[in-house]
Structures are given as structure tokens and as C-alpha cells.
Amino acid sequence: MFRLAAVLALAAEWQTxxxxxxxxxxxxxxxxxxxxxxxxxxxxxxxxxxxxxxxFPNGAALPGAVKGPGDxxxxxxxxxxxxxxxxxxxxxxHGTGYDFGAASGDYDGxxxxxxxxxxxxxxxLYRNGADGRFEDVTENAGLDNRGRWSIGAAWLDYDGxxxxxxxxxxxxxxDADREPECKVEGKPDFCHPRHYAPxxxxxxxxxxxxxxxDVSVAAGFDAHKGKGMAVAVADFNGDQRPDLFVTxxxxxxxxxxxxxxxxxxxAFDWGVAAPASGNPPSSMGTDAQDFDNDGKPDIVYTxxxxxxxxxxxxxxxDFEEGTASTGLASLARQMAGWGIVFADLDNDGWKxxxxxxxxxLSVKGPRGAKAPEPLSWFRNLRxxxxxxxxxxxKPAMYRGIVAxxxxxxxxxxxxxxxxxxxxxxxRNPCAAGNWIKVAGAPxxxxxxxxxxxxxxxxxxxxxxxxxGPVHFGLGPAKTADVEIVPPRGPAKRFTGISSNQTxxx
Amino acid sequence: xxxxxxxxxxxxxxxxxxxxxxxxxxxxxxxxxxYRELIRLDPAxxxxxxxxxxALHSEGKFQEAVASFETFLxxxxxxxxxxxxxxxxxxxxxxxxxxxxPLETARRWKSSRDILLQLGDASYGCQRYTAAAEAYLxxxxxxLAARAYWQARQYPEASTLFRSIEKQxxxxxxxxxxxxDTLTRMSGAAAGLPYLEAAVRLKPALVAAxxxxxxxxAELGRDTDAIPHLEAAAAQDPALxxxxxxxxxxxxxxxxxxxxxDEYRKRVAGN
Numbered sequence: 001m002f003r004l005a006a007v008l009a010l011a012a013e014w015q016t017x018x019x020x021x022x023x024x025x026x027x028x029x030x031x032x033x034x035x036x037x038x039x040x041x042x043x044x045x046x047x048x049x050x051x052x053x054x055x056f057p058n059g060a061a062l063p064g065a066v067k068g069p070g071d072x073x074x075x076x077x078x079x080x081x082x083x084x085x086x087x088x089x090x091x092x093x094h095g096t097g098y099d100f101g102a103a104s105g106d107y108d109g110x111x112x113x114x115x116x117x118x119x120x121x122x123x124x125l126y127r128n129g130a131d132g133r134f135e136d137v138t139e140n141a142g143l144d145n146r147g148r149w150s151i152g153a154a155w156l157d158y159d160g161x162x163x164x165x166x167x168x169x170x171x172x173x174x175d176a177d178r179e180p181e182c183k184v185e186g187k188p189d190f191c192h193p194r195h196y197a198p199x200x201x202x203x204x205x206x207x208x209x210x211x212x213x214d215v216s217v218a219a220g221f222d223a224h225k226g227k228g229m230a231v232a233v234a235d236f237n238g239d240q241r242p243d244l245f246v247t248x249x250x251x252x253x254x255x256x257x258x259x260x261x262x263x264x265x266x267a268f269d270w271g272v273a274a275p276a277s278g279n280p281p282s283s284m285g286t287d288a289q290d291f292d293n294d295g296k297p298d299i300v301y302t303x304x305x306x307x308x309x310x311x312x313x314x315x316x317x318d319f320e321e322g323t324a325s326t327g328l329a330s331l332a333r334q335m336a337g338w339g340i341v342f343a344d345l346d347n348d349g350w351k352x353x354x355x356x357x358x359x360x361l362s363v364k365g366p367r368g369a370k371a372p373e374p375l376s377w378f379r380n381l382r383x384x385x386x387x388x389x390x391x392x393x394k395p396a397m398y399r400g401i402v403a404x405x406x407x408x409x410x411x412x413x414x415x416x417x418x419x420x421x422x423x424x425x426x427r428n429p430c431a432a433g434n435w436i437k438v439a440g441a442p443x444x445x446x447x448x449x450x451x452x453x454x455x456x457x458x459x460x461x462x463x464x465x466x467x468g469p470v471h472f473g474l475g476p477a478k479t480a481d482v483e484i485v486p487p488r489g490p491a492k493r494f495t496g497i498s499s500n501q502t503x504x505x
Numbered sequence: 506x507x508x509x510x511x512x513x514x515x516x517x518x519x520x521x522x523x524x525x526x527x528x529x530x531x532x533x534x535x536x537x538x539x540y541r542e543l544i545r546l547d548p549a550x551x552x553x554x555x556x557x558x559x560a561l562h563s564e565g566k567f568q569e570a571v572a573s574f575e576t577f578l579x580x581x582x583x584x585x586x587x588x589x590x591x592x593x594x595x596x597x598x599x600x601x602x603x604x605x606x607p608l609e610t611a612r613r614w615k616s617s618r619d620i621l622l623q624l625g626d627a628s629y630g631c632q633r634y635t636a637a638a639e640a641y642l643x644x645x646x647x648x649l650a651a652r653a654y655w656q657a658r659q660y661p662e663a664s665t666l667f668r669s670i671e672k673q674x675x676x677x678x679x680x681x682x683x684x685x686d687t688l689t690r691m692s693g694a695a696a697g698l699p700y701l702e703a704a705v706r707l708k709p710a711l712v713a714a715x716x717x718x719x720x721x722x723a724e725l726g727r728d729t730d731a732i733p734h735l736e737a738a739a740a741q742d743p744a745l746x747x748x749x750x751x752x753x754x755x756x757x758x759x760x761x762x763x764x765x766x767d768e769y770r771k772r773v774a775g776n
């Protein structure tokens with residue numbers, strides 16, 4: 001009896017495995033800002049074998065931002081059973097510069113998921129060929145970010161023409177020669193964002209012929225300079241068009257409402273420019289999904305210690321901050337976070353929140369001992385409260401995090417990247433609850449399962465991306481009614497679908 | 506007159522006595538003169554530099570005192586009182602971060618309460634709040650330690666200490682503000698509210714407390730009660746214009762809400 005109980009207890013724990021990818025931040029004595037910023041990842045099935053693969057962008061030597069040995073970006077092919085094979089060389093995805101984020105999406109509509117890599121001085125668009133190789137098509141596609149520092153990107157069909165356009169999150173203007181020397185407690189450390197000029201985000205319209213046109217000015221983005229850290233895409237105002245929420249580092253956040261080709265910045269009107277305290281925090285990663293099952297996409301984002309992880313309920317006309325009322329403010333008060341995702345980790349039908357934690361300051365600095373933090377997740381108690389759940393993983397400088405069912409057991413696992421350490425997978429113990437997954441719904445679709453809703457987006461938290469089946473926990477329910485509302489065309493309804501399967505309409 | 510005679514006689518022993526006597530009597534300018542003359546007469550003896558530094562520090566001539574202590578320590582670097590005085594002088598000059606190292610050295614010489622308090626002050630001034638709290642705790646000053654933990658945003662540690670001294674300091678507005686703010690951040694507005702209310706009652710001019718009280722009341726849905734506090738504090742802290750705007754809006758004062766939000770956007774541009 002004792003032995004059985006021990007085994008069950010063990011089985012209920014999250015299990016950690018390291019991945020064959022080491023993120024090199026290239027932090028040196030001189031604290032160049034890019035060295036604290038990398039760590040995104042992309043989860044997508046690049047070879048169409050039904051298993052989710054992993055891509056990790058990597059750093060490069062600074063200030064030149066030229067990759068050296070060991071700095072390669074990595075594509076890890078999922079062989080099943082949480083075994084991964086490094087296929088970077090065969091795929092041609094080494095990369096050349098200092099890269100931060102990745103966005104997966106089938107921009108050319110050939111059924112294979114392509115990859116956009118966001119970097120210090122350039123974007124790189126890789127077209128997924130039929131032979132498992134990726135081709136750098138950036139130049140031919142006309143993607144020019146004008147030398148700006150991009151952290152991440154989102155694929156979305158903003159103009160409703162059926163192909164994926166590209167929104168790029170740009171951070172700050174940065175020049176190694178003008179990097180200020182900042183000190184914390186008298187010792188060199190990374191500088192506060194106030195030392196850097198803001199930068200405008202960019203929107204590239206897909207011309208439908210494998211090329212893009214920069215429409216940032218016409219769409220209204222050039223007029224709004226910020227210090228962009230992450231983007232969440234959802235239809236916030238229910239007008240069937242994808243909108244954008246962009247976090248800015250110590251500046252007002254942006255809410256860009258899509259008004260049919262042009263975007264209106266409405267963060268103040270909708271109450272998400274800054275939290276209730278009035279102090280613009282170090283807004284970092286973000287996600288937008290419906291956590292309270294009222295059918296409308298809500299927003300959460302990470303920030304640093306004492307700034308909490310602000311959470312907003314969507315009323316349909318604006319947002320109400322729920323950080324304090326849900327208990328998240330108290331739980332996250334002593335935490336600093338980067339990546340953050342809504343995911344139903346316990347299959348109870350309510351989306352929980354997983355966070356990749358750590359501080360922005362150097363581990364070698366005077367406050368370095370407190371900079372590494374563990375991963376955490378907050379259990380959603382029926383959309384009204386959150387409780388903190390522990391994950392037995394050692395503190396590190398975690399950055400990006402993605403929730404994905406890597407072993408196809410119906411429970412969402414977590415994949416996280418951290419500075420100067422191997423990336424990890426946390427295998428969900430999958431202790432309870434039924435589930436259903438919906439595959440093949442295009443980006444921009446709305447999927448309803450009972451009272452639950454998920455907006456299909458390829459963005460995930462900080463500098464990261466997910467393109468794969470959309471997961472719903474069902475609790476004890478044995479069946480579910482599923483509705484898929486694509487961005488174009490009629491909705492598809494399925495009633496009485498048996499649980500614990502992947503629905504591929 | 507006596508000093509002049511001693512100088513004319515070039516009698517170091519008498520000058521030394523004179524310096525010591527002047528120090529004891531609080532006649533620091535006279536002591537300074539004596540020690541300067543001794544340095545001229547007997548430059549090989551580093552003790553005159555130490556004594557001169559003490560006199561200069563006592564006169565409030567901290568910059569010159571620092572130079573004198575530094576000269577002494579080049580010759581006699583072993584941990585001792587000169588490190589303490591060097592740290593104290595640097596602290597007086599506002600160079601808190603530079604004061605830490607000599608005070609740390611002085612603590613190795615003698616872990617006295619004075620040294621620990623000075624080290625706490627230096628660490629606090631250098632925004633090394635956790636180190637400050639630890640030094641204050643070792644010095645036995647829970648009040649200062651609690652404040653340092655609060656500044657360090659180590660709310661659980663701060664809360665424990667505040668709770669332990671609550672009876673002693675319940676009439677102090679700043680104590681109630683800091684404890685109330687700590688509880689609000691740890692456990693929500695309802696937990697901190699009584700302390701924030703006490704802080705404002707004890708000292709209505711404590712603007713920071715009024716700001717926190719206003720935010721707490723707003724968080725609890727008491728917008729009408731929150732408004733006067735937020736209004737009072739927003740002049741000093743423009744970030745409060747945002748919760749003030751929301752409180753106006755929630756109480757039907759839409760024009761005031763728009764005006765407060767406009768002002769907020771102008772004054773809080775970020776960073």
C-alpha cells in the first residue's frame with residue numbers, strides 16, 4: 001500500500017527533461033542590453049508527422065552580433081516519447097545574427113508551417129520546403145525591418161484576405177557604441193529602458209505572391225513608438241477582426257483595434273494602458289485568452305517584482321483589472337516574469353496561467369543571487385481566483401515559455417528557454433480530467449467547446465509561438481459540443497464529440 | 506595664546522595634549538590647528554592624521570576628514586576606528602555606496618551597535634535595502650530593519666518585523682503607512698486599510714499614505730471615499746491621476762475623469 005502511494009505521488013509530479021539546446025546570451029563585463037533579452041521559442045510540426053517540433057533562436061557574440069560556434073539556432077525534431085533529434089543542419093536553420101524570437105505560420109498557404117525569426121538587426125523569413133529544408137527568403141519576400149531590433153512577431157490575417165500578414169514587435173533603438181554604463185548598487189548591470197529611445201512596431205501585408213509590403217504607416221503603427229516586448233492577438237471587441245495588444249517596457253501598453261485595414265490605438269479607452277496603480281510597469285510577455293469562460297478574450301502580462309502580473313477581464317466594451325480580486329496580485333507580488341501563457345494544465349475546463357520567471361538584472365550583478373527564479377503556474381478556480389502551484393524545477397533565468405502537448409497524452413506540457421542554460425520540457429503529470437484537441441483550425445478562428453472559447457493565434461507569451469492543435473480540458477465530461485468559427489466561411493459544429501481525442505475537421 | 510606659545514616652542518607632546526584637550530572640550534577648530542602643526546613637526550607619525558581626521562569630522566569638514574583618514578589608512582590599513590570614521594565621513598558626504606566598504610572593514614574590527622547602524626545607513630542610502638535590514642537587525646533596531654525590508658520589497662520579512670513592534674509604534678504615522686502598504690501588497694487592500702487609515706488620521710500631511718489609502722479604497726470599490734485622498738496625493742505623484750480618473754468615472758464624474766486622464770497621459774509618459 002505504501003509503495004503504491006509513493007508511486008502515485010511520484011506520478012503526480014511534473015517531470016523535467018533537458019533539451020539539446022543551450023541558450024547563449026553572451027553577457028560580458030560590459031552589460032550590453034541585448035544579452036538579457038533572448039529566449040523565445042517556437043513549437044510547430046515542421047515535417048507534418050503529427051508531432052510538435054521545437055525551434056529555439058540563439059544569441060551571438062556582442063557587439064558584432066555574429067554567431068560563433070555553439071550559437072546556432074536549433075530545430076529539434078520530435079521523435080515521440082519526449083525524445084528529440086537535432087536537425088538544424090539538415091533544415092538550414094543555423095542563423096547568422098543575434099536572434100530573440102520566433103513566429104511559426106504558413107504564410108504561403110502550401111500547408112507547411114514556415115518560420116520567422118526576430119533578431120537584433122534583421123528579420124529572417126524561412127520558407128519550409130517539402131524536403132525538411134528551410135530556405136531564407138527574407139530578401140525575395142521584401143521583409144525589411146529597417147535595421148530595427150525586433151523581439152518577436154505574430155502572424156495574423158489582419159485584412160481578411162485569407163493569407164497571413166506579419167506584425168513585428170520592435171523594442172528600442174540600440175547602438176553598442178552608445179550603450180550607457182549603468183550601475184546597480186555601484187556595480188555594472190543592465191540599464192533601465194529609460195536609457196533607450198522607443199521604436200515603432202511594424203506590419204507587413206502579405207501580397208499573396210510570397211512577398212510582403214510594409215504597411216506600418218498606412219495601418220497606423222508608425223505613429224506609436226513604444227518599447228515593445230510582446231504581442232497578443234485576439235478579437236477583443238468582437239467585430240470579427242484580429243486586434244493586437246502590445247506590452248511596452250516601462251511605457252504605456254498599446255491596444256491596437258483593427259478597424260478594417262487601419263488600427264486605432266485604444267489602450268486608455270479600454271483601460272489596459274497601465275495597471276490600477278498608475279505606474280507603467282516593466283510589461284514583458286503577454287497572452288490573451290478567455291480565462292473566465294464568458295466568451296471574451298482577456299489579457300494577462302508579466303512584469304517585474306512588486307509590479308505583479310496584471311490580469312484584465314474583457315467586458316466587451318473595455319477591460320476591468322482583476323489582478324487583485326483574483327488573488328493574482330498577492331501571489332505574484334514577489335515574482336518577476338517573462339513568458340506567460342493561458343493553458344488548462346489540469347484539464348478542469350478552466351485556463352490556468354503558466355509563467356517563466358526571472359529578473360532582468362544580471363546574475364553576476366549585486367542582485368544576481370535573486371535574479372534566477374523557478375517556473376510557476378497559477379491554478380484557475382472557476383475564473384474567480386487563482387492559487388499558486390509549485391513545479392519542482394530549479395531557479396534559472398527563464399524567458400520564453402510555450403504550453404504544448406508534446407507527448408500527445410492529452411495534457412499540456414511546458415517548454416521553457418533560459419539564459420545560459422539548456423532549454424527544458426516539463427512533462428505534465430496528467431493526473432485528471434478529460435480533454436479534446438482541435439487540429440487544423442486556421443489562425444484567427446474562434447473555437448468554442450461548451451462555455452470555453454479559444455482564439456486561434458500563433459503567438460505565445462514572450463518572443464514565442466505555437467502552431468498546433470488547440471487544447472481544451474473537459475473535467476469529468478465524456479463528450480463535448482465543438483464549434484469552429486473560421487475567419488472566413490461558415491462555422492462548423494460538432495455535437496457529442498467523445499472526449500480524449502483530437503478532432504480534425 | 507597658549508597654542509601660539511606651544512607652536513613657538515615646537516613641543517609635540519604639549520601640542521598633543523592641547524589637541525586632545527580641545528577635542529574633549531568640543532573646541533574642534535583648535536584641535537585641528539594642533540594636529541596640523543603636529544603633522545608638520547612630526548610627519549612620520551600617522552596618528553596625527555587620524556586625530557586630524559577626527560577633528561575635521563567633528564567640525565563638519567567631511568571632505569578633508571576623508572582625505573585625512575585615507576592617508577592614515579595607507580600607512581595603517583589594519584581594521585580599526587579609522588575605517589569606521591572614514592565610512593562615517595563618506596556617509597555624511599552623501600557617498601553612501603563608498604561608505605560601505607570601510608564600514609564593513611570596521612565591523613571586522615568591532616561589531617558594535619554604532620558601526621552596525623552606520624553600515625545599515627550606508628547600505629540603505631546605497632539602496633542595498635536587504636543588506637541594510639540585516640545590519641539594522643544585528644544592531645537590534647527592528648523599526649529600521651522593517652523599513653529597510655519594506656523598501657527592499659521583501660514584504661513577508663517586513664510584515665513579521667512590523668507585527669513584532671506594532672504596539673510600540675502604533676502612534677507613529679510612518680509606521681502605520683509602511684505596515685499598511687506592506688499588508689496591502691501582500692494580502693490585498695482590505696488587510697492594509699486600517700493601518701493606512703490610521704496613518705492618515707495621525708498625519709494628514711503624509712501624502713504617500715493618502716495615495717496608498719486612496720488606491721486601497723478604490724480597489725475595495727469605495728470610490729467616493731478614495732477621491733479626496735487621491736486628489737490630495739496626485740499633485741506629488743502624478744501616477745495617481747490614473748486611479749483618480751477611474752474613481753471619477755465610477756462615480757459618474759465623466760468630465761473630471763477625462764481631465765484627470767489627460768493630465769495623467771501628459772505627466773506620466775512612461776519610464
